[in-house]
Amino acid sequence: MQALAFIDLETSGSTPTQDRITEVGIITLDAGRLQSWSSLVNPQTSIPPFIENLTGITNEMVADAPLFEDLIPEILDRLMGRIFVAHNARFDYGFIKQSLKRAGIDFRATTLCTVKLSRKLFPEERKHNLDSLVQRHGLVAQTRHRALADADLIAQFWLKLTDSFAPEVLERVVTELTARPSLPTHLGIDLLDELPEKPGVYLFYGENDLPLYVGKSKNIRERVLSHFSADVRSARELSLSQQIRRVDWIETGGEVGALLREAALVKQLQPTLNRQLRLNRGVCSLVLGGAHEDPQAVVRSAQELDPGRQDTLYGLFESGAEAQRTLRSIAEAEGLCLRLLGLERGRSEGPCFAHQLKRCRGACVGDESREMHHLRLTLALSRLKIRSWPFEGPATLKEGDEVLVVDRWVYLGSARSEGEVMDLLESGRPQFDKDSYRILSKVVGRMTPLTGSLDWPLGPLRGAVESL
16 A cells, blocks of 8 residues: 555644644654654744644744744655545645645645544444544544644554454555545546535536536535536536536535525526526515405515514415415315405305305305404414514524524625624615525524624634544
8 A cells, every 4th residue: 555644733723725834743654664753833823822722832832933834845755655644634635735835836645534534444433533533442642632642643543443454445445535536627626625525505607607506515525526426327417517617615604504695696696507596586475464454365575575574474475376376275275255365356245156166154145254264264374474583683593603694584694703793784684585584484493683782692703623
């Protein structure tokens, strides 16, 4: 098998394009011989207190450390020609690749993620973070969250595997995990390294930047690559692979944010291959009056409504005709009077046509009271009722490191600071959207109201805790 380089990094944050490396540790394995090397790195930026507490690496410790540029020859000497092995390899590989890119070096390596390796070899186990591997396999941890110590744990794990599995089994699994997926002809190979394994939306563009498709996923990289692996089985995916010229994406804090972004982008861009969310037709609803005021359920357009504030709205329809068809179907099933509902033209007095056919219980001729007729109509429509907005004003939903800002079922946008929340609240309220309502109504129980003093639900912003 190819020589291996077990690597771990400590960083000032979790984003390779913004944050910097503070420590690097590498252990190489060549023909059974292990060699270790590590160094602190001056990140030329401040290390947040949260990261200092997590790693024990302080700003004072790195003040006189070499810059990353000064360590490049040493790092490349240990990485070149070897498989890049790390726990959550995309994190470490992303930081190394981005740091070398800033120095003008296009670095590429075959990567092996020991999280995925553990899942593959031990599918019966639920946890595969580094602490779990230490406990499960009896690894000896000198400390945690220091680069060389964690790289050593990864090397120990590998050596445990070589004692537990036949060489051909390990080689087959490693080959499977390190295989590079094929990409459509017009996409650059760098895309494989850039696609994030995070929730969000992805966008496919064709020639002249024509929007082809917008999708969502809990794991953008996995979902995007699945399109290209399926093109040999699906005519639709094959057509997409042939047309695609560019891939873009937007990361979100979680799945709800991805769903809302997808719904908005499909309506905004009108991609040729999206069908479900593409058309942004006008929204209509049925407004139900009181039994004595107006026994009818009247169709009203979104411009005439205030969804979330009105308690008598039923259904979200793409047209008045669809709303009336639904109302007629309910009336016929429940024996309601079509004439009282305004759905039957003709005589204003006497039995309606449905009553003559014994399909109306007689509210039109006094056999049933208007109050009972209205009550039965209300109960029949109850499954279509639009929920009232349960807050006095806007609310937020926390997902990851962002909050979604919502007002009366309208998604205003996402924010990562109090200032961004204020910008969203002051930028105006978009039009009510039925797809957003359906998404948000399922998660309203997780929302937190924004008070007049603007309670910030995230607390202090800080980098993500390393959970692996």
